[in-house]
Amino acid sequence: MRRALSEISALLVGDPQADRLVPPTGFTARLTLLTSAIMAFLAVFALALSLAAGRLAERWGEELSRSATLRISAPAEQMAEQTAAALRVLETTAGVASARALSEDEQRALLEPWFGPDIPVETLPIPQLIEVIEGDPGYDADGLRLRLQAEVPGAVLDDHTRWRRPLIEAASRLLALGWLSIGLIFTAMAAMITLAANAALAANAQVIAVLRLVGARDSYIAAAFERRFTLRALSGAAVGMVAGLVAVWFLPEAQEAGGFLTGLGFAGAGWLWPLIIPPLAAGVGFAATRNAARKTLRGLS
Secondary structure (H helix, E strand, C coil): CHHHHHHHHHHHHCCHHHHCCCCCCCHHHHHHHHHHHHHHHHHHHHHHHHHHHHHHHHHHHHHHHCEEEEEECCCHHHHHHHHHHHHHHHHCCCCEEEEEECCHHHHHHHHHHHHCCCCCHHHCCCCEEEEEEECCCCCCHHHHHHHHHHHCCCEEEECCHHHHHHHHHHHHHHHHHHHHHHHHHHHHHHHHHHHHHHHHHHHCHHHHHHHHHCCCCHHHHHHHHHHHHHHHHHHHHHHHHHHHHHHHHCCCCCCCCCHHHCCCCCCHHHHHHHHHHHHHHHHHHHHHHHHHHHHHHHHCC
8 A cells, every 4th residue: 555655656746857768748758648638538438338328228127117018909899898808907906006098199109100190090900009007016917918818808918028128138238338448448548558658768778778877776767657658648538538528518418209329428427437537547557658668678688
């Protein structure tokens, strides 16, 4: 713990003499800053996708798990009788909070996206739909199906299981893909910072050799590079994070008509999650630079 605190203090305070080892500008500085900013920008979007997928899976699960649809297919002269019988069964079923038959206008609205707004519902052999809302605790779906089979032969209960499972699986996979993308983004950042650190170390090989002659330790030399590249990664990632948040802010808000293509931004406390990106980038920069410095300094021995 003390060692970690001392390293953090050294990174924040620094050593003016050691800092002269690392050029403040140049190709490696621009590469580190630009890479960190771009990767942080992409990480914000990957994080937004992950959180949006998690919200989507939760919303789909809640909406579909608490409702079911009862479909009644019967001759026109028997439809009203079977509908009333089905409603009586549902009213006496434990765990069913409410049940109601959809009106012709509601059924027309459900079919409108496929058949247009002028579909004559009343003249077509369309099954009667009954919306079933589950209570707490829920009902026994298998037992309800047996009762309906005996009392309402034309009724079919759809508890949305076949719809809910693939939707939730798809959203869960999107969530996993988002976190995988974040991992790959930081891996690419580590690779680019390692490349930049190696280039900076190689460019200062003569200076490092002179410092060794006057008694400088490799840990002292490495610390200078670690500090510079860690702060560059931190500042670049902070800029990229802010740019990413601004871009996400202008994404369309969640809308029913837009489906998954809207509401991809952050919600509520989710806006705080991107704040972890700059510290993570700094940690990646520190680890990558330390590893590169140790290997390069051993090679220069």
